[in-house]
Amino acid sequence: MSLLDSRSITLLERTLDSSSLRQKVLSNNIANIDTPNFKRSDVSFQDALSNAISEGDTLEGRTTDARHIKINSKSLDDVKPTVFQENSTSLRTDGNNVDIDAEMTNLAENQILYNAMTQQINSKFGLLKYAINEGKR
């Protein structure tokens, strides 16, 4: 394991990426609150991520070269947030399905998640710094 390329930091990075994408998608929902026939979108990431980090339930092929074909790879690089649209619902007569209360809640939730992730990354880096300074602070 290299110093800065540890699994947990990559994991936190991925979550930060998906969180900022979700912020964009939620902003778009809120901006289109009065647009007729607009359907809301959201980002799904948690499921793909927990599939990738759950270990021991499938066989995994070991690769020793970048050109090898991956078998059941659980590389975090393959985990990408996906944007999906909710087409089946309608909240008002104009076909719009943005629920402002839900969107504001999602926004607050997303912001807290983002802050938690940055805090976590900071504490990881803090530990590294501590080790680099030989514990001297």
Add this chain to the structure above:
Amino acid sequence: MGMFDSINISASGLTAQRLRLDVVSSNIANANTTRGVDGKPYRRQLVSLGERTAPSFQDALNGQLQQAPSQGVRVTEITRDNAPFKLVYDPSHPDAEKNPSSPMYGYVQMPNVDISTEMVDMISASRSYEANITAINSAKSMALKALEIGR
């Protein structure tokens, strides 16, 4: 993905809601205008909103690559309400019908503006404006938090 995408999206919402508010103001201000630019009573204006899609090729490509949805909201058109004018009996009004043989004799055509509808639209626009402001503040605090990483 740009760092300020979500702020730009919310800014488009702010622009659209402010324009709605401007149009509501114009409707309320002209609620008693019996002589508009064309000599007829003022007709109420309506704002239509639509999704804003990526304006440039680069943005469109990025949108496809990330499966990102539209890039905010835009005003598609401002239309005139074709609802009939309100008729008010006021023979002393200078714009009242003067022809005694007309069935509308003594009536004035008033604008088709309903003050309560306009007030409701105004509150709706200002609440949506506030929601966009909250989204901007949230994006801003996230960006500032990201700057603190590694400090």
